């Protein structure tokens with residue numbers, strides 16, 4: 001016998017809980033299914049834990065530099081067990097709060113187990129069968145294991161197992177010079193590990209502009225992190241207690257030997273064990289659930305939100321997916337994924353804030369555009385803080401005066417980017433920010449100045 005609900009939500013990542021609250025609040029009987037830990041990736045092994053660890057790493061870094069500020073710190077020692085305990089306490093609060101909110105919610109029934117489609121509107125959770133006219137999938141993704149020769153002969157870490165590390169790896173080899181790899185790489189260097197980052201492409205964070213990649217590499221290398229790009233033929237083997245990574249880069253030794261390996265090489269959607277074929281829900285060739293601009297799947301009454309639909313790979317995009325679905329269903333307010341502007345941060349220190357198009361994308365589009373840049377050495381606040389690395393760049397459409405994109409690599413860049421992002425959402429000409437009076441002394445105060453220096457690209 002199936003138990004009937006008005007809606008079933010599969011997964012409690014960043015979209016599921018918000019939508020559950022909205023549907024249950026509207027009087028629907030909702031079943032929520034979670035197979036592992038409430039809060040999903042962001043809470044348990046993504047954003048929250050990594051940012052607590054980045055904060056610990058920053059404290060260690062600043063303590064080592066204390067003398068530059070006239071502060072005497074006799075000895076800097078990182079207690080990895082404490083770093084982990086602090087991280088665990090912060091994420092547990094978030095996870096437990098979410099679990100008790102869902103379990104105490106009126107009209108909401110929580111199932112703990114693996115959900116699998118049995119038909120377009122029927123889901124099994126262990127022995128239980130649930131039915132609903134509306135099903136919302138928020139199953140997220142997991143770390144992908146690349147087919148690197150020798151990978152099965154070594155033990156390696158990924159973003160989940162890294163969360164259990166309460167010791168200092170002597171030499172951490174990070175495979176993947178993109179967002180996850182760089183955050184962990186810098187963090188462990190600051191904790192005291194030797195770190196080598198291996199990137200198959202010709203430069204770090206290849207989605208970003210070349211000048212951004214180069215500046216990020218310079219920041220990391222200045223801290224003693226080894227960076228090996230063009231590492232196209234990585235292969236692992238055991239070398240006593242150590243792990244040898246054959247890299248065959250154009251430059252440097254052909255082999256890097258380390259004590260631990262972290263795979264930061266991308267993620268795959270949790271769609272392979274969801275029974276989607278029994279429901280007839282279509283996927284793309286990479287296993288992402290195909291959705292339209294309002295997140296409807298190929299099956300009427302089934303939606304997919306968050307990382308599993310391939311439309312975003314961030315907490316804010318997943319949460320926004322739930323807002324879009326709720327607005328369309330409950331408020332008849334037509335909201336769409338295509339209303340969203342690409343925006344994200346890279347949380348190395350200093351951080352990179354990104355909004356909209358890169359310079360390369362603007363050039364490729366062929367439109368007439370303007371560009372301005374400013375090094376952080378010319379931003380008083382950054383100099384006063386002793387953190388003058390990085391630069392800011394903004395791109396503007398020459399005809400409409402609308403801002404097309406920005407990269408803010410520098411202290412406070414993760415926050416400063418929002419004034420630009422908001423002007424982009426407002427579809428305001430750049431002159432609105434240029435004429436705004438920003439507060440002194442801040443990094444933001446130089447954004448209007450930079451906009452006053454726009455030049456044709």
Ligand SMILES: Cc1cc2nc3c(=O)[nH]c(=O)nc-3n(C[C@H](O)[C@H](O)[C@H](O)COP(=O)(O)OP(=O)(O)OC[C@H]3O[C@@H](n4cnc5c(N)ncnc54)[C@H](O)[C@@H]3O)c2cc1C
Pocket residue numbers: 010011012013014015016033034035036037038039040041042043045046047048050113114115116138139140141159180270273274305306307308312313314315316317318347
């Ligand atoms: C190391 C790291 C750092 C990150 N840092 C950031 C950051 O700083 N900022 C940012 O915006 N994003 C960051 N992200 C990305 C972010 O974590 C995800 O984009 C975000 O969690 C959105 O995920 P989601 O809602 O799609 O699903 P998830 O959070 O992945 O949750 C999916 C849930 O579904 C459950 N589930 C899966 N299959 C089933 C099933 N069949 N039955 C029942 N339950 C199921 C899972 O157990 C999980 O709880 C980071 C990711 C990583 C890995």
